[in-house]
Amino acid sequence: MIKKLLLLLCFIPFAHAKTTLIYNVNGYTFEQGKLVQFHAIKFSDDTIDQIYFKHQALPKDTTIEKIDGKGQTMLPGLIDAHGHVLGYGESLQYANLMGAKSEQEAVDIVTAFASEKSDTAWVKGRGWNQVLWPSKQFPSKALLDEKFPNTPVWLERVDGHAGWANSKALSIAGITKTTISPAGGEIIKDKNGEPTGVLIDNAMDMVKQYIPKMDLADIADILQQSMQSLASVGLTSVHDAGISKAELEAYKFLELNGKMPIRIYAMVHVNEPQWQQIVEKGPIHTKDDMFTLAAIKIQADGALGSRGAALHAPYSDQHDTTGLLLQSPQTTHKMALAAMLAGFQVNIHAIGDKANTLVLDVFEQQIKATNSAHLRHRNEHAQVVRPEEIKRFNALNVIASIQPTHATSDKNMALDRLGAERLKGAYAWRTLLNNGARIAAGSDFPVEPPHPFYGIHAAVTRQDRDNQPEQGWISEERLTLEEAFKAFTVDAAYAANQDTLIGTLTPGKKADFIMLEQDLFTQEPSSIWKNEIHATWVNGKKVFQRKP
Missing domain, CATH: 3.10.310.70 (Diaminopimelate Epimerase; Chain A, domain 1)
Incomplete structure (x- = not known):
């Protein structure tokens, strides 16, 4: 019987890994924290086998599929550490009021949009x-x-x-x-x-609550369209900052059916009525690593533009308000504690200095109570922080999840809202780094456009896409190009506990990378935001190709 089984096994066809070599590339990645260049990459199925430096000869194995990179720049897939995938997908289908220069223009845009929609309730x-x-x-x-x-x-x-x-x-x-x-x-x-x-x-x-709800099929369709659009700007992974149970089920459906073009690291939002039941079941990691649910999202306060960000002292341009805490400090503490005890990373939205003080207090108390520093908890935005509290990020091992384009978008109103003194701890990316904090970068799309090169440009120049102001806004807080690039790759992966999986083009990691014409590291900083993606690869498969 054993001999018969062995004989049968000899005739069972085993799947052989498909090996691909992309050569003639201008490649960049980080190796042991340093930026290095390479000229070819070999990967089998979804995993990187080797990168080839200039002095290394390429393999001559004829079974390997060889692709000429035609001298294009290859970078590790870019990661957006804070976006809203469903919201972005919906924004592609709604009236787009970005850039409307007056209330009347906004109404005109909505009127024109509605005239093309005959069945809109x-x-x-x-x-x-x-x-x-x-x-x-x-x-x-x-x-x-x-x-x-x-x-x-x-x-x-x-x-x-x-x-x-x-x-x-x-x-x-x-x-x-x-x-x-x-x-x-x-x-x-x-x-x-x-x-x-x-x-x-x-x-x-x-x-x-009265707007008609979408069903599972609608949500899944919008998520897929959204992810495909995000792949087109060079994102291979996104941290979805606050999903519902319905979105979770839609993601599960898409992953099960092989319909996720990019990776998603999801945070369940505590506004979801069943968030605790979801958390109690433990983190979710799919076998193909395309979907992970291992974090919760709490909002401590609102936003600066709507004067909902919680400040210690009144707004400089409206003295009768200090903004809003969206729930009591006690509730925020309880939510964080429950999630940490369940093994979930806790990510808390904090814009105003009062909210940031609260969030750092929550982390100081609850990380100690749960011994959960290894989960790499995060302050989402860390936007206006008292200068004396910036050092607490490193002391608590709390990641600052920042959005560089917020600084260049908010520059027109931040001084009015905060006054000069509070600006000293606002959008303070350089000060955070100098105090030992680890930074993960994102865009907060659809609040800002999802293009990661917009964020790299803003972090490096502290300018908008008209390259204003000339010397950069609060220019002393700018990052170097390598630091900004690292925040969208290595450190964004670290912020999701995925730094052994993605973030660099390293043997053993996933074959997630992008191709573009321009050399990011030699071009003029003012033009960084103009970069367009030629191709995006995830898990060793091309998920986006720009048409000629």
């Missing part, structure tokens, strides 16, 4: 930013009511921390003069007590 949009308007004031429902008297309209601010509704939407939500603002939110009202149509942070849910 709700008109939705995102991207307005009153800071860019001449008035610099929040909009009102009046102009929307003129164009949409009978159709509900819901338009989210660029940062997702404020919403703009028309009267029909407010009516559906039952919001009137007598409606009281919820904890952690605000219904903006005029001098007569009438709701203006703008809702801040937790108050947004009063309208959003």
Whole structure:
């Protein structure tokens, strides 16, 4: 019987690994913390076998598939450490208000968008930013009511921390003069007590709960389209900063059916009613490493642009408010403790200095209580920090998850909101590094565009894409090119406990890389943001190819 089995085994076809060699490339990666160059890479299936330096000869094995890189620059796949995949996918289908220069222009964009949608129960949009308007004031429902008297309209601010509704939407939500603002939110009202149509942070849910929900198929379709678009800008992995149970199920479906073009490291949002039940089941790591759920997302406060960021002292341009904590400090402590005990990384959104103090206090107490420093907990944004507290990041082994383009977008209003003194600890990437903190970089898309080269450009120049201001905004906080690149590769991978898997082009790691025409490390810094991706590879497979 044993002889028969052995004989049968001899005839069972075994799958052979497909080995590929891409040569004639201008390759860059990090090796033992140093930037190195190479001219070829060999990988089998999804795993890197070897990179070849200039002095090394290439293999002559004829069974290896050989691809001429045509002198293009090859980089490790870029990682966005903080984005919103479903939100970005939805933004591709909603009225795009990014760059609208006035309230009237925003309404005109929405009107034109709605005219092409005959079956829309709700008109939705995102991207307005009153800071860019001449008035610099929040909009009102009046102009929307003129164009949409009978159709509900819901338009989210660029940062997702404020919403703009028309009267029909407010009516559906039952919001009137007598409606009281919820904890952690605000219904903006005029001098007569009438709701203006703008809702801040937790108050947004009063309208959003009435917008028709998508089913699993809809969510999965939008996620897939979103990921494909993200692959086209050179992202091979994204940390999805706050997903629901429905999104989790959609990701599971896509991964099971081999329909995920890029890797996702997901954080379940504590706004999800079942977040604790999800966490209690433990982290999720799929066999192909395309999807991981190993973190939770907590929001301590709102955003600076909508004056929802929690500050120790009143806003410099509105002395009657210090912003909003979205739940009590006690609740934030309890959430963090529960997640840490379940073995989950805790990632907490903190914009204002008061929120950052709270978050660092939470980490100091709960990391010690759970002995969980190895989980590499994160402060998402770390945007306005008291200078004397910056050293706490290194002391607590807490990662600063930053978004460089926020600095260059916010430069037009940050001084007004904070005043000169508080700016000393704001968007302080260089100071964080100098104090031993580890930085992971992202974009916070769809708040900002997802293009990682926009973020690298902003970190290096401290300028917007018009290369303004000339010397850079708070230029002493700029990063070197290598530091910025590392924040989008090595350190972003570290921030997801995936640094043994991705982040560098190293033997044994996954074959995730991108190809582009320009040499990132020799080009003028002012042009970094213009880089376009020629091809994106994930797990040894090409998932994006730019058309000629």
